[in-house]
């Protein structure tokens with residue numbers, strides 16, 4: 001089983017191989033896929049919405065200025081907010 005990301009996803013978690021694959025080095029992508037890994041192995045609810053929110057929140061807690069800079073410059077696609085409201089991060 002592979003966690004199905006969208007076709008533009010920079011990474012994925014392969015459950016059966018227990019491997020995270022990252023197409024382009026990215027801390028947020030790694031955290032996102034690690035969230036899938038952690039939640040599957042702890043038998044917790046596992047959704048894209050949760051993985052996106054958890055990874056970006058953790059990045060923000062660690063380095064808020066860099067996180068906001070990354071969002072503003074478009075390096076982090078803030079899909080949950082954009083999909084829900086149509087807003088763009090200002």
Ligand SMILES: [Zn+2]
Pocket residue numbers: 003004005032033036047048051
């Ligand atoms: Zn995901």
